[in-house]
Amino acid sequence: MSETTQPGPGEGPTRPVSVSLHAGTIAALKERTGKRGMSAYIEALIQRQLERERLRELIEDAEAEFGPADAAAVEAKRALLRGEAAPRADAA
Secondary structure, three states: OOOOOOOOOOOOOOOOOOOOOOHHHHHHHHHHHOHHHHHHHHHHHHHHHHHHHHHHHHHHHHHHHHOOOOHHHHHHHHHHHOOOOOOOOOOO
16 A cells, blocks of 8 residues: 655645634625735734744743753843844853
């Protein structure tokens, strides 16, 4: 029997699905995307959420193995992501 793998997020053919959303959410979505851009927008949102959940799982696994991250190191990396100069350890 051959083993088949499921496509990953963002891969494979598209298929219609039915979801229930609040009327206000639909209106805000249409305003932001137009009627024809809703599917692509929702697809991107779902992919981003899946990435965040997977990242959270990886962080939890790393913390279980190595302990929590150093808070100062995390803040330095956040500063770099914001385009700020990282605080220097020797600054007084």
